[in-house]
Amino acid sequence: MALFPVQGIFEGDFVVMLIPVDDADPMSIVAEKVAHHAAGRRVAPQPGALQVRHRGQVLPDTSTVIDAGVAPLDVLQVGYR
């Protein structure tokens, strides 16, 4: 368990943000941590689950930051499925 900074982009938002996550967080939590700073703030919330994309690949919800091979300050794109 360690603090892990990533660059988060929420689909429909205008800016790349610094998002502190935990290296043990699964992608379902990472998605919420990114969405917290954009959905309902500048992007209209939608029903439906979120997904995380890393280097063009959708990461499984249960995969952790470490398991997925995410490096510090990698870009994670989060959006609705």
Added chain:
Amino acid sequence: MFWRSWHIFALLTGLSMDYYTPLEHRKHSFKEFMNEMVVKQFMDQFRDFGLELPWYWDDHFLKELDWYHHALHLGVWTWRQTAWWNPDAGVSPEERAWLEEKYPGWNDTFGKQWDVITENIRDGKPELTLPETFPMVCNMCQIPLVTPAGFLFGKLDSPEPLIVDRDGRRLLFCSEPCKWVYEQNPERFAGQLTIIDRFLSGVIQPPTVDGALAYMGLSPEEQGQDATNYAWAFVNQPARQIAG
């Protein structure tokens, strides 16, 4: 250097012309002003001196005239607590109509983001318009990375910033020209730290927005706030019933 001056100019003049100047006093949009005054003059000068235009002219510079300063405006307004002035939102219904006329596509992109902001203000939730984290920042121009806005506006192929890993350090760039300027002279810029570098290295304590405001020496009285106390969000709106 033209490219870096352009980004600073977009930040200072773009916001002022298209958002802060009252509608009745606007003669040109920022884009019209750039095209008629600056672009033409530069192109004449380049031609007169027999110089070629910089490589980034058409694909980067001219494309950014459509969207870049709109994203910076939204960024400055969002992180307004860090500004030393009180930023106007400049997005009342009439101002929005003008923006859409001057920048077709504004409503479908920036307008949608301002819609959510406006609803939060009307619903009495202005705290949702204040940030709880930081924007990532370009290691060259030091301006927040707004590549997602360029992507939404159809002017960039990807919302992601450019990344260069050099000497164990991860460098981020907002654009190909910023990356190019850096790489022309990496030693010169290596020591230049962004606010995010300072944050990640633990210089800013506590590592929060409040911590950063304190680091910047901004007391609550000095922090920027919406210039009109959100009056723009209520233009042409029926007065809301107070419950109870």
